Amino acid sequence: xxxxxxxxxxxxxxxxxxxxxxxxxxxxxxxxxxxxxxxxxxxxxxxxxxxxxxxxxxxxxxxxxxxxxxxxxxxxxxxxxxxxxxxxxxxxxxxxxxxxxxxxxxxxxxxxxxxxxxxxxxxxxxxxxxxxxxxxxxxxxxxxxxxxxxxxxxxxxxxxxxxxxxxxxxxxxxxxxxxxxxxxxxxxxxxxxxxxxxxxxxxxxxxxxxxxxxxxxxxxxxxxxxxxxxxxxxxxxxxxxxxxxxxxxxxxxxxxxxx
Numbered sequence: 001x002x003x004x005x006x007x008x009x010x011x012x013x014x015x016x017x018x019x020x021x022x023x024x025x026x027x028x029x030x031x032x033x034x035x036x037x038x039x040x041x042x043x044x045x046x047x048x049x050x051x052x053x054x055x056x057x058x059x060x061x062x063x064x065x066x067x068x069x070x071x072x073x074x075x076x077x078x079x080x081x082x083x084x085x086x087x088x089x090x091x092x093x094x095x096x097x098x099x100x101x102x103x104x105x106x107x108x109x110x111x112x113x114x115x116x117x118x119x120x121x122x123x124x125x126x127x128x129x130x131x132x133x134x135x136x137x138x139x140x141x142x143x144x145x146x147x148x149x150x151x152x153x154x155x156x157x158x159x160x161x162x163x164x165x166x167x168x169x170x171x172x173x174x175x176x177x178x179x180x181x182x183x184x185x186x187x188x189x190x191x192x193x194x195x196x197x198x199x200x201x202x203x204x205x206x207x208x209x210x211x212x213x214x215x216x217x218x219x220x221x222x223x224x225x226x227x228x229x230x231x232x233x234x235x236x237x238x239x240x241x242x243x244x245x246x247x248x249x250x251x252x253x254x255x256x257x258x259x
Contacts, residue, residue: 020046024054025063025077034072091123093257094214098125101227101250105243107234110135110226111214111254114152117168119143119224135228144170144184145177147199147211148224154192155213155221161188177202196248198239206231210239212251216258225251 027043028035035043041051055071058064062076094111102109102125111123118140135141143149156164170179178184191197196212209228213221227243234243 020044020050021054021057024051024058025073028073034070036070040071094123094254095125097250097253098123098225101246102126104246105227107227107229107243108135109250110148110228111223112146112148112152112211112226113223114143114149114155115140117143117164119146119149119152121148122223141203142171142173144168145173145199145203147197147209148226150188150191150197150199151211151213151224152221153188154197161185173203174201174205176200176205196244198236200236201231208234208236208239210243210247212244212247214251214258215255222258225254 023044023046024040027040032039032043037048037052037055040046040055041048044051046054055064055066059066059071063074064071064077065074066072091111098109098111109125110121112119112121114120119142121135121137121139121141124135124137141149143153153161153164165181165185168181170181170184171177172179178187187197196210198208198210200208207228208231209226211224211226214223214225216222225247227239227247
């Protein structure tokens with residue numbers, strides 16, 4: 001089957017009326033959420049009659065509302081964006097958020113999912129600092145020793161958590177690594193209650209990290225969002241305040257893109 005060309009469309013392939021209708025939708029902005037027919041016509045460089053037809057069509061389809069004089073977009077317009085997002089890989093959506101978070105905090109940021117006893121890193125944004133955390137996309141680490149793992153484990157049901165604890169071997173990576181299953185369960189339950197986890201030098205000496213959950217619309221934890229940095233650079237108090245605030249905001253933005 002021949003592939004469709006994606007260059008400039010031929011005149012017979014281009015639906016100008018559809019393009020003009022999109023212009024009407026894009027005319028509404030945060031600064032101008034409500035406009036008269038004349039204002040829409042001016043902003044789209046259309047005749048009033050044409051703008052009126054587009055607006056009334058959008059009103060009939062439920063994307064725009066009017067009080068007879070002013071027009072404004074309705075929440076249904078969001079469905080168009082959500083439909084587009086649902087066709088994208090979630091990490092395509094999440095990567096710009098990770099990049100922005102890393103830039104804002106000047107630290108490395110990651111996202112991870114749970115695979116058996118391991119946290120697997122599926123997205124990464126490195127800071128511009130000379131010293132960066134050496135975790136790459138595809139890296140696997142023991143879930144019990146990292147904050148991403150503990151956030152992901154907190155999303156398991158009680159039976160799944162029991163099975164995990166019954167079968168896992170808690171390797172000791174540093175003197176700080178938690179290797180007691182009783183203590184680990186307590187930490188996981190605390191993570192579940194508070195909605196975040198800090199791990200201080202349990203995987204590697206000199207490395208401190210904080211993670212929060214990324215949830216789908218049903219509230220299920222699908223991944224963990226993480227900021228990881230040298231312990232000498234960021235204190236635990238900074239982790240719980242400045243870093244956590246930014247991390248929660250970024251996780252919420254990614255969560256809103258999940259179906």
